[in-house]
Amino acid sequence: MKFVIITHVPHSKVNNLYYAYAPYVREMNVWGNHVTQVVIVAPFFLGKATAIDSSYQHQNIHFIPVPSFDLLSIQAILFTLFKLPGLLWVLFKAMKSADHIHLRCPGNIGLLGCFVQILFPNTPKTAKYAGNWDPESKHPWTYELQRWILSNTFLTRNMQVLVYGEWKGSSGNIKPFFTATYSEKDKLAVVPKVLQGVVDFVFAGTLVHGKHPLYAVQLIENLHQKGYLVRLRLYGEGVQRKVLEEYVVGHQLESIVFLKGNQSKETLQKAYQGSHFIVLPSESEGWPKVIAEGLFWGCVPLATAVSCVPFMLDYGDRGILLEMDLEKDILQIESVLSNQSLFDYKQTRGAEWSRGYTMDFFEAEIKKLLAR
Secondary structure, eight states, rough: OOEEEEEEOBBBEEEEEEEEHHHHHHHHHHHHOOSSEEEEEEOOOOOOOTEEEOOOOOEEEEEEEOOOOOSSSHHHHHHHHHHHHHHHHHHHHHHHOOSSSEEEEEEEEHHHHHHGGOOTTSSSSSEEEEEEOOOOOOOOOHHHHHHHHHOTTTTSSSSEEEEEEETOOOOOTTTEEOOOOOOGGGGGOOOOOOOOSSSEEEESSSSGGGGOOHHHHHHHHHHHTTTTEEEEEEEEOTTTHHHHHHHHHHHOTTTTTEEEEOOOOHHHHHHHOOOSSSEOOOOOHHHHHHHHHHHTTTOOOEEOTTTHHHHHHHGSSSSSEOOOOOHHHHHHHHHHTOHHHHHHHHHHHHHHHHTTTTTHHHHHHHHHHHHO
């Protein structure tokens, strides 16, 4: 089976191996286990792989580079219009040769893929919508357009659109799905975490305004001011790193807040295992893997009620749903910090739920999708 991937994720090549963002590649390697050839249509850049990148493991990969683009300025729009015919032709040729078309959405390349796939109603297709599918949330117009095309059963045929969460009014194209990081063999015993001495919090994600890493820092700052022995480690990089560094120094938090940068999967696992809470005060998510990963290793999540997060936390039974109001959220956290039994309950419930979504289960579901 020739499996054609259309994605906006940037790729690089080192020692004849193609690299990209590790969580995405780990997922695509699962799909690759069940196909004979992988064709990747994606942006390419000349650069070195980083700690958060991983390589494809398939033995038969054909890579087709396309330029990345955006619609954020007049110059960018003109550039896109100039490149558009060539881009569409590349996508058309790749899809025409495919036994299965796989779109990665939302994204600009995915948007073009949504249009071109209409021309192939008889080819089996899947689309992974990695963003927030909640119809009540606000989305950029390009995201709304992708959602509309993918949902439309007249324009988009022979397609299963994998989305996070179950949403009323969804068309027959839409299939609630999930993602995973760990396998059955990773299910080591969850170590009980006592709320005595230093209580550790972890943030894992891109350091950008939409993830609100500064709010995570302010939560720890407020708890510290109230006399709690707390500590926060932030994993990730982004444009807000300097803002965070200045805030930490300006508020004399160097002894309790630490910026660790991008780290490997193994380092993050150790951070989860050694932390009591994971913090994700994000504005928008799809299926936040860091929450599922933290739950897997016994962290109690503190996360905003976006996308399918309320479902993941069982509406607060497996964690705390942040309201982005410092005073209210501190009270919520204190109610758990002062109650070991409540913490243990949330930890146990969360780990049991997360450990049902393993890579083994994920691969079995992927195999079913490809067998259609």
